[in-house]
Amino acid sequence: MRVRRICDGDRRVVAVHHGPSDTWVDLDAAAAVFDRSVRGPLTQDLVDLLAARERGRDMAQRLADRAVGEQVAMxxxxxxxxxxxxxxxxFLGWEKHWVQAAHSLVRRNLRAAWPFIRAYETVGRRTFPALRPGAAFGDHPDYYTGNHRTIRADGDEIPWPDYTDLLDYELEFGVVVDHPIRDATPAQAxxxxxxxxxxxxxxxxxVQWDEHRRSSFGPVVKTKTFxxxxxxxxxxxxxxxxxxxDLDASVVVDGETWASTSTAGMRWSPGDWLSYASRGEEIGPGELATSGTLPSGSGLEIDRWxxxxxxxxxxxxxIGSVSNRVGAPSTASTPR
Incomplete structure (x- = not known):
């Protein structure tokens, strides 16, 4: 089932997609007309609806069918x-993304070392060790904690902060947790x-290159928090x-396809991510975990900006899509 949120002033309610008619239905409005007994958290809060699982989906489908049939609340x-x-x-989902991105960063920033690296890989027929993910990636899911307060919606403008000249996108998917877990198995997660x-x-x-080379806390501080x-x-x-x-994916910029890729080859499953993250701590409703970048899903990997x-x-x-216009940089930053 496809669901989304309606935000209209102070009103926050759930909308559900009615597949046969390709129509969105205001679930709370439909409940007010057809079944006031279910009106409440399940029709007004998307996480609560998701947590209800089959019961919630059945209720939403029933109301959507009636709403479309009677041309109400669409x-x-x-x-x-x-x-x-x-x-x-x-999280880091695909080794191929890491390797491609690392090669691009080195080509761009350590040009003198690039011939040596290429010679090593050509002769040895393997990736230069420093350009592979850390050893922990093979042992357990690897992640960093991002800034949930700066997540913007579909259609919002992407800000260009004044401290960077090289902005990039990264194609990922995320999963939202809908009930608490702690020390969960992958199945429970x-x-x-x-x-x-x-x-x-x-x-x-x-900024990522500078943080990677000189920061005490790695390349994901100001690189990714804005x-x-x-x-x-x-x-x-x-x-x-x-x-x-086995999901196809794409990057399209101003109507032109820049990259076509897929989810194939992901090292760890979402259940693995959340199981590892829940070790010794509680993860609760509304928390978001993301997959890491799909291979060739960033401008860095294809050297296109x-x-x-x-x-x-x-x-x-x-799953769907997200589309955003890139904002203008501040006067302190000139993109190159």
């Missing part, structure tokens, strides 16, 4: 964040996933989990 929702995210954990959403982990690549974006539509896990390793005024659309089959 809406065209404006883009909005589907949930109020309470925390953000960003998977059962806590309420929905899937497309995510853009916006990055400042010149902005990210997420789609307006969330899809329930019953529609995604059976296909999670977004510019102010361009519109970036990231899409993943069955």
């Amino acid at each position: 809406v065209t929702p404006a883009p909005a964040l589907p949930v109020d995210v309470t925390s953000l954990r960003c 998977t059962a806590a996933i309420g929905g899937f959403v497309v995510f853009n982990d916006v990055s400042a690549r010149d 902005a990210s974006t997420m789609g307006a539509v969330m899809v329930t896990p019953d529609e995604i989990l059976p296909h999670l390793d 977004i510019r102010p005024g361009q519109t970036v659309t990231l899409s993943i089959d069955r």
Whole structure:
């Protein structure tokens, strides 16, 4: 099931997609007409609806069918964040992305070392060790904690902060937790996933290189805390989990396809991510965990860079998309 949130002034309610008619239904308004007994958290809070699982989906489908049949409560929702995210954990999902991004950073910033690295890889037929993920990536899911307060909605402008000259997008998906877990097994963690959403982990690549080389806390401090974006539509896990390793994806900038990729080859599952993250701590409803960048899902990997005024659309089959215009840099920053 595809669900989203309607934000109209102080009104916050759930909208559900009616597949046969390709129509969105205001679930709270439909409940007010057809079944006031279910009106409340399940029709007004998306996380609560997701947590109700089959009971919630059955109720939403029943109301949507009646609403469409009687031409009541059908809406065209404006883009909005589907949930109020309470925390953000960003995982590393694909070794191929890491390797491609690392090669691009070295080519761009350590040109003198590049011939040696290429010779090593050509002769040895393997990736230069320093350009592979850390050893821990093979042992358990790897992640950093991002800034959930700077997540922007589908259609919002991506800000260009004054401390970077090299802005980049990153094509990812995220999962939202809908009930608490702690020290969960992968199966228990998977059962806590309420929905899937497309995510853009916006990055400042010149800052990333500087932080990687000189910071005590690694390359994800100011590099990634100023902005990210997420789609307006969330899809329930019953529609995604059976296909999670075989979803096509794309990056389109101003109508031109820059990259085509897929979710194939992900090292750890979302259940693995959340299981690891829940060790010794509670993860609760509204927390967001993201997949890391799909291979070739960033400008860094393909050496193609977004510019102010361009519109970036990231899409993943069955999950959805997120589209945002790139804002103008401040006067202190000149993109190159």
